[in-house]
Amino acid sequence: MTPKILYIEDNDLNFYLVNFILSAKGYEVVRARDGREGIDLARTAPPHLILLDIQLPVMDGYATASELRTHPGLASIPIVALTSYAMAGDREKAIAAGCTGYIEKPINPKTFTEQVEPYLVPVTPGETSR
Ligand code: MN
Numbered sequence: 001m002t003p004k005i006l007y008i009e010d011n012d013l014n015f016y017l018v019n020f021i022l023s024a025k026g027y028e029v030v031r032a033r034d035g036r037e038g039i040d041l042a043r044t045a046p047p048h049l050i051l052l053d054i055q056l057p058v059m060d061g062y063a064t065a066s067e068l069r070t071h072p073g074l075a076s077i078p079i080v081a082l083t084s085y086a087m088a089g090d091r092e093k094a095i096a097a098g099c100t101g102y103i104e105k106p107i108n109p110k111t112f113t114e115q116v117e118p119y120l121v122p123v124t125p126g127e128t129s130r
Contacts, residue, residue, distance in 0.1 A: 004028045006047035008038035035064030050079045062097040069098035078119040
């Protein structure tokens with residue numbers, strides 16, 4: 001089965017780049033343009049992984065991650081925040097909001113897949129979250 005990745009991102013260029021990189025590796029990439037749309041999509045068809053921009057319209061990435069974690073069916077889906085290099089506090093806030101990890105922007109096409117793939121490894125029951 002093709003792993004499905006939901007990418008919540010308002011910026012077209014970032015989405016096109018990530019979609020290009022991950023589609024070339026065989027992943028199915030689905031887009032939401034804001035947090036509300038992302039939560040609705042995740043609830044309708046839970047993905048294997050969520051990539052989450054932090055600066056989003058309607059509700060920011062932290063609020064989005066927090067709400068995603070309140071839905072029982074979504075509680076164990078890895079959420080990886082895409083944080084700005086300049087915003088050092090983003091990473092701690094992203095983890096506190098329920099994100100599993102983070103990847104720094106700008107996206108590096110040469111290393112992005114390697115950065116994402118560890119989060120797609122299934123967590124066995126009883127294992128602590130990464
Ligand atoms: Mn953004």
